Amino acid sequence: xxxxxxxxxxxxxxxxxxxxxxxxxxxxxxxxxxxxxxxxxxxxxxxxxxxxxxxxxxxxxxxxxxxxxxxxxxxxxxxxxxxxxxxxxxxxxxxxxxxxxxxxxxxxxxxxxxxxxxxxxxxxxxxxxxxxxxxxxxxxxxxxxxxxxxxxxxxxxxxxxxxxxxxxxxxxxxx
Amino acid sequence: xxxxxxxxxxxxxxxxxxxxxxxxxxxxxxxxxxxxxxxxxxxxxxxxxxxxxxxxxxxxxxxxxxxxxxxxxxxxxxxxxxxxxxxxxxxxxxxxxxxxxxxxxxxxxxxxxxxxxxxxxxxxxxxxxxxxxxxxxxxxxxxxxxxxxxxxxxxxxxxxxxxxxxxxxxxxxxx
DNA sequence: GCGAATTGTCTTCCACGGAAGACAACTTAT
DNA sequence: ATAAGTTGTCTTCCGTGGAAGACAATTCGC
Numbered sequence: 001x002x003x004x005x006x007x008x009x010x011x012x013x014x015x016x017x018x019x020x021x022x023x024x025x026x027x028x029x030x031x032x033x034x035x036x037x038x039x040x041x042x043x044x045x046x047x048x049x050x051x052x053x054x055x056x057x058x059x060x061x062x063x064x065x066x067x068x069x070x071x072x073x074x075x076x077x078x079x080x081x082x083x084x085x086x087x088x089x090x091x092x093x094x095x096x097x098x099x100x101x102x103x104x105x106x107x108x109x110x111x112x113x114x115x116x117x118x119x120x121x122x123x124x125x126x127x128x129x130x131x132x133x134x135x136x137x138x139x140x141x142x143x144x145x146x147x148x149x150x151x152x153x154x155x156x157x158x159x160x161x162x163x164x165x166x167x168x169x170x171x172x173x174x175x
Numbered sequence: 176x177x178x179x180x181x182x183x184x185x186x187x188x189x190x191x192x193x194x195x196x197x198x199x200x201x202x203x204x205x206x207x208x209x210x211x212x213x214x215x216x217x218x219x220x221x222x223x224x225x226x227x228x229x230x231x232x233x234x235x236x237x238x239x240x241x242x243x244x245x246x247x248x249x250x251x252x253x254x255x256x257x258x259x260x261x262x263x264x265x266x267x268x269x270x271x272x273x274x275x276x277x278x279x280x281x282x283x284x285x286x287x288x289x290x291x292x293x294x295x296x297x298x299x300x301x302x303x304x305x306x307x308x309x310x311x312x313x314x315x316x317x318x319x320x321x322x323x324x325x326x327x328x329x330x331x332x333x334x335x336x337x338x339x340x341x342x343x344x345x346x347x348x349x350x
Numbered sequence: 351g352c353g354a355a356t357t358g359t360c361t362t363c364c365a366c367g368g369a370a371g372a373c374a375a376c377t378t379a380t
Numbered sequence: 381a382t383a384a385g386t387t388g389t390c391t392t393c394c395g396t397g398g399a400a401g402a403c404a405a406t407t408c409g410c
Contacts, residue, residue: 003337004330005254012239017303024310027322028213030329035210036256037336038203052396064187073359079180081211086397088360110358110405128192135199141335146328147202153317153325154205155179160316161212162178227366248389261367263390285375285388 006030041138045130049123050097054082056131058090059099059124062116069116072105076114099123181205216313220305224298225272229257231306233265234274234299237291244291247280251289274298 006029013022039053046056061079062069073091077084091114094100099120105111116124139147181204188197214228221231236254237244248266252259266289269275274295280286291299314322 003334006330006333009239012241013303016239016241017300020304020307021311022307023322024307024314026326027314027329028217028310030326030333031206032210032213033256034329034332034336035207037333038207041336042203054396064184064191066187066191074357077359081208083398084359085361085399089396105358108358108406110403112359125192128188129195132195132197132199135203136196138332138335139199139202141331142328146331147198149324150328151201151205153321153328154202154209155181156316156321157209157313158181158205158212159178160313161209161216229366249387252389258368259389260369260391264366280388283376283388287389 006033038138042131042134045127045134049127051127052090052093054080054086055090055093056124056127058087058094058114059116059120060128062100062114063121063124063128069121070113072111072113074111094120181208213313217306217309220302220309224302226302227265227268229255229261230265230268231299231302233262233269233289234291234295235303237275237289238296238299238303244296245288247286247288249286269295 006025009029010022010025013020013025043053046053051059057080058076061076062071065071071079073084073087076091077087080087082090091100091102095102099117101115101117102112103115105113142150181200184204185197185200188195188200218228221228226234232255233251236251237246240246246254248259248262251266252262255262257265266275266277270277274292276290276292277287278290280288317325
């Protein structure tokens with residue numbers, strides 16, 4: 001099989017543009033490919049429950065928050081890194097399924113409090129087990145030491161990106 | 176700042192479901208988050224050229240293939256890991272921009288050969304430089320040794336996923 | 351208290367990609 | 381040569397999420 005698509009790509013660039021260094025793709029390209037493949041690999045339990053991966057994000061965010069399993073739309077938007085518009089639609093779908101409820105906040109009548117129904121808690125508790133088991137299976141090929149190393153390096157990349165001070169092309173965000 | 180969203184999530188799960196091991200998220204969750212953040216961080220050069228990230232994928236695939244910078248729709252579909260329908264649409268957009276052309280294959284009249292125009296080559300050559308510079312900047316926080324380690328571990332994960340023999344939940348693909 | 355600015359959510363419109371089927375062209379067996 | 385099956389691409393329909401604006405409720409200054 002074409003067992004390393006990214007290495008091939010790097011090879012092609014090396015031939016066509018020897019003036020450039022394509023090796024960053026060995027990391028960044030692989031991360032992007034991994035994310036795409038992971039989405040597919042981890043989908044089955046959610047698909048079986050007729051849920052989009054994004055919809056499960058809502059359930060998981062509420063469930064891990066602990067009792068009473070509630071968050072406002074804005075809080076969900078922050079935790080899931082999607083816009084509030086996407087939150088509205090995800091919640092709409094889940095309400096249609098009877099997995100969450102939406103009510104007006106007591107503290108601020110603009111706010112909508114989204115909460116897991118008991119059905120929602122039960123489904124989420126079941127799905128998260130399968131989900132984590134699948135994730136564990138995917139990591140089976142790595143030793144404990146490899147895992148710790150990988151965690152550290154990925155966290156380091158996340159920090160670099162979060163700090164935002166990497167953009168070489170003009171985009172100086174001020175400061 | 177909430178400098179480690181994933182660590183927080185793992186902490187929440189550990190509190191709510193102490194019977195489960197949420198640590199796979201430290202790797203898999205971070206990869207997914209990184210991919211999302213990378214897409215945003217790497218978009219500016221493409222956005223400036225009025226290109227979607229996916230559209231640049233087409234240009235890059237053709238360019239790194241070398242002269243005469245041509246691939247069929249099917250080949251593009253394989254290299255970009257998207258359906259042929261997506262290829263059709265990406266190519267349509269790029270044709271409208273004058274960056275690629277589409278013609279009937281001489282060898283097989285069903286096949287469509289997509290090729291870079293000279294404008295397309297020029298734009299791609301410019302964008303790939305910016306793009307790789309941005310990727311290099313993102314990796315600036317890692318030592319050479321860290322990079323090699325990260326490449327190795329990501330490649331290992333890719334292999335596990337590609338081989339497909341990880342799915343614990345029933346999904347035995349036969350064999 | 352009242353009006354202006356702000357905040358939180360929802361709505362509308364749009365872009366993108368997947369799935370499944372349509373269609374044309376190729377291959378093979380006879 | 382012809383019919384049946386296969387292959388390569390495009391088309392249609394749908395689902396999902398972003399961006400920008402609408403709207404209601406809150407806060408702040410006076």
